Amino acid sequence: MTTERRAGKGAGRRRAPAPHERRRDPERTKARILDAAIEEFSAKGFAGARVAEIARRAGVNVQLIAYYFDGKEGLYRELGRRWRAYEAEAFPDDLPFAEMTKRYVRASVDPRGGGRLLAWAGLADTGQDDDEEEARERNARLQHEVEAIRERQRSGELDDRLDPAALVLIAMSAANALAVYPQLARGLFGADATSPEVVERYTEQLARFLTRPGDS
Known part of the structure; x- marks a missing residue:
């Protein structure tokens, strides 16, 4: 469902990459950085995450993060944009709600899906929202999901006695439960979440x- 940025200053000073860095495929390098991020x-949230550790995971010089993403906050915002783009493609409005729910659960337990980040x-x-542009994008997506529930x-397809905004929040929370409460899932199911x-x-x-009944 959507990712968010929270307070903290982490923008780095930009510099041109070294010659050997320029020879790399920039899109592939940026993708590695985003996957590491x-x-x-x-694992640690925005405040606890370290740019140096992201660079180590990605196998790049830490300065490349500043160059490509303008530091920690820019990298975090880009993750939000990447998720929303993926969400729009992977969860189309005409997908049956039961199947959409299943896909969200599977995405939430994937470390690349951002369930824990949410x-x-x-x-x-x-x-308070620190980034007005990101807040607008996030809220626009949420309102789109509310309208999609109304159409269902x-x-x-769905019970019209339910508040569509409440149903979106219920579905989002439940879909992320395995990622957010792995210890409870482990105790309940007797296996890793x-x-x-x-x-x-x-x-x-x-x-x-x-x-x-019958729709799932």
């Missing part, structure tokens, strides 16, 4: 819970 931010952002929330209710058996068992039950 989602792991670091998901939880970190929520815990660090101060009630009009078509009879990311194991295929637990993920598929949970996705099936959640889809049944959120949809009308």
Whole structure:
């Protein structure tokens, strides 16, 4: 569902990359940095993440992060944009709600999916958005999801007695449960929360819970 930026200053001073760095494929290098960043931010949150550790994970010079993303905050914002672009492609509005829910659960337990990052952002929330542009993009996506729920209710796919905004939040929270509460899932299911058996068992039950009988 969506990622968020939370307070902190981390913009680095930009410099031109060295000649050997310029010879690299810049898009592939940026993709490696972003993959490393989602792991670091998901493990430690925005405040605890370290640019040096992201660079180490990506196998690049730390200055490249400043050059390509203008530092830690710019890198975090880019992760949000990447998630929203992926979300729009991977979860189209015409996808059955049960299948959409299952896909969100599977994405949440993938370290690249940002389920834990979303939880970190929520815990660090101060009630004020530090980046107005990102807040607008995030809120526009959320309102789009609310309207999509209304359309599903009009078509009879979902119970029209439910508040669509509340249903979006319920679905988002439930879809991220395995990522946010791995210790509870481990105690309940007797296996790791990311194991295929637990993920598929949970996705099936959640889809049944959120949809009308026969729709899942």
